[in-house]
Amino acid sequence: MTDRSTDDVPSPRAALSSRTDLGTKDAVCPEHGEFGSKGFRLEAWKREIWLQCPQCQQAAEREQRDEERRRQADRLARERQEAIGQTCIPLRFQDRTFESFHAADEVQLRALTVVRDFTEGFVAYASKGSGLILSGKPGTGKTHLASAAMLALMGSGRWVQYVTCMGMIRMVRETWSRNSERTEREVLRLLGSEIDLLVIDEVGVQYGTEGEQNIVFDVLDRRYAEVRPSILITNQDAQGLKSSLGERTFDRLRQTHALVKFDWPSYRRTARKETEA
Ligand SMILES: Nc1ncnc2c1ncn2[C@@H]1O[C@H](COP(=O)(O)OP(=O)(O)OP(=O)(O)O)[C@@H](O)[C@H]1O
Ligand SMILES: [Mg+2]
Ligand SMILES: [Zn+2]
Missing domain, CATH: 3.40.50.300 (P-loop containing nucleotide triphosphate hydrolases)
Incomplete structure (x- = not known):
């Protein structure tokens, strides 16, 4: 068996473990104004990444959590409705x-x-x-x-x-x-x-x-x-x-x-x- 991690495309974990901190630079979010964007280089992928506005990021995470909760509630409601149907x-x-x-x-x-x-x-x-x-x-x-x-x-x-x-x-x-x-x-x-x-x-x-x-x-x-x-x-x-x-x-x-x-x-x-x- 070959070790996939030695191929050209490294696994995400390998990519993240070999990152170099690039510090913080000033950036502007159209919605939330100025903020310090953190950057790092993923050596294995030879890519620079600058993080988005923390408030936007939080909002996106919140939206994702809400969506997850909505899906969960929908699923429970559907299951209950099915169970009610079975009681006749x-x-x-x-x-x-x-x-x-x-x-x-x-x-x-x-x-x-x-x-x-x-x-x-x-x-x-x-x-x-x-x-x-x-x-x-x-x-x-x-x-x-x-x-x-x-x-x-x-x-x-x-x-x-x-x-x-x-x-x-x-x-x-x-x-x-x-x-x-x-x-x-x-x-x-x-x-x-x-x-x-x-x-x-x-x-x-x-x-x-x-x-x-x-x-x-x-x-x-x-x-x-x-x-x-x-x-x-x-x-x-x-x-x-x-x-x-x-x-x-x-x-x-x-x-x-x-x-x-x-x-x-x-x-x-x-x-x-x-x-x-
Ligand atoms: N005390 C009450 N408060 C609120 N809603 C009531 C009450 N009593 C009856 N209802 C409503 O009135 C309607 C008739 O009640 P239900 O069908 O339960 O009566 P029932 O005693 O089973 O009658 P039947 O013997 O004709 O089947 C239903 O929609 C029920 O939800
Ligand atoms: Mg009745
Ligand atoms: Zn923002």
């Missing part, structure tokens, strides 16, 4: 936070506090498989708060996933087709044990047929057995949920999941008034 949180809810949930009274404040406490204490709740059932009228902020919880938990390296109950049933049913890429076992393992927090929205919108109940049972029973928390969202009350999920599923849920009632008028009306005003 509906677009409308991808920016929802606990801070943007306005609690109009004590009851709403309690609901907000329960979901926020669950999120902040997730490690402890998850270790017991404790989750939440958000139950109540349309437009009361159930999906909003569940999304806020998911978005807050995403950053901590947890696998959080949003599904509608019908979507979940469809996912399992699709595996029954001959040309399905995934087996039912795989999907059930994914939904039942691999996802750290599963948010199941619109529970009870499905017909509650025996076939549907069985699929929901398979998922929730597995999560129960594997001590995995979920957040279920429904327009139904406890009684309605019991009849649409079936008693076996409901029983397991009630043991490990706290029911939070969302029993106030729809916020969608408030939001409309605000935009009309």
Whole structure:
């Protein structure tokens, strides 16, 4: 092997190590006025170099650092957006936070506090498989708060996933087709044990047929057995949920999941008034 440093063009390090100081000479920067320009000769390259105005140099370095920071921030934002996409949180809810949930009274404040406490204490709740059932009228902020919880938990390296109950049933049913890429076992393992927090929205919108109940049972029973928390969202009350999920599923849920009632008028009306005003 030949030693490249003995070739005509020396390596940058070799060039810099053999430089001769040429002192300082007066120079004028068009922007910053007079300054002392330092010079040196790179013997290996047989070149003289006179440094530019220190203020210009600082500005250039600052610009480079800012650019680097901007690129870094862009990259992080892109990565977060990608991660949010993977959670399947509906677009409308991808920016929802606990801070943007306005609690109009004590009851709403309690609901907000329960979901926020669950999120902040997730490690402890998850270790017991404790989750939440958000139950109540349309437009009361159930999906909003569940999304806020998911978005807050995403950053901590947890696998959080949003599904509608019908979507979940469809996912399992699709595996029954001959040309399905995934087996039912795989999907059930994914939904039942691999996802750290599963948010199941619109529970009870499905017909509650025996076939549907069985699929929901398979998922929730597995999560129960594997001590995995979920957040279920429904327009139904406890009684309605019991009849649409079936008693076996409901029983397991009630043991490990706290029911939070969302029993106030729809916020969608408030939001409309605000935009009309
Ligand atoms: N207390 C609140 N403060 C601020 N925004 C709210 C509040 N409650 C609801 N919203 C907003 O109102 C809209 C409706 O709320 P959301 O969709 O979360 O209701 P929901 O309870 O899931 O209703 P549904 O049962 O019909 O699905 C959303 O845009 C949500 O961000
Ligand atoms: Mg909703
Ligand atoms: Zn300058």
